[in-house]
Amino acid sequence: MYARCPRGRKSVITLEDNELCLRLSSRKNRDSGSIMRRGCWCLSCDKTCPVHALWPFFAEMEVGSQPFIGFRPGYALNLLREMLRQSNIPNASLYRTHDLRRGHCQDMVDSGSTVAEILRAGQWRSAAFLQYVDMDELERGAVMEAHMDESSSDDDQ
DSSP: OOSSSOOOOSSSEEETTTTEEEEEEOOOOOOTEEEEEEEOOOOOOTTTTIIIIIIHHHSSEEEEEEEETTTOOOHHHHHHHHHHHHHOOOTTTGGOOTTHHHHHHHHHHTTTTOOOHHHHHHHHGGGGGGGGSSSSHHHHHHHHHHHHHHHHHHHOO
């Protein structure tokens, strides 16, 4: 595995250890690039599972293909909203592409992910992700996590 994209590439998508991995040569404030990993989530939504719904799309492409070469932010936003309209999602015109990041963060909270797992998945170094989540749910999970850690350390004595 390599942490950086090959020379001349802005991104590379691979399937590793049953996770879809997207390597970006640069991302916001990260000069060294970024790796995002997403595992199977068929149990919660098989239509959007990155491993089983998206990977087949990428697997059919030749190495070096650039499926998103012409995508610009406005085009991606319009495409997202059109797909939501076609799926009869209420208020489709209010969605933004960043809402996918927000939704994934909340999905992680809902599924019981730890704060550390959420920070790692979103590659946040600060509490910036807190603007995306239901704070009550996150706090309940953190209290439960702390209690379980405390209980297991009591058992060791």
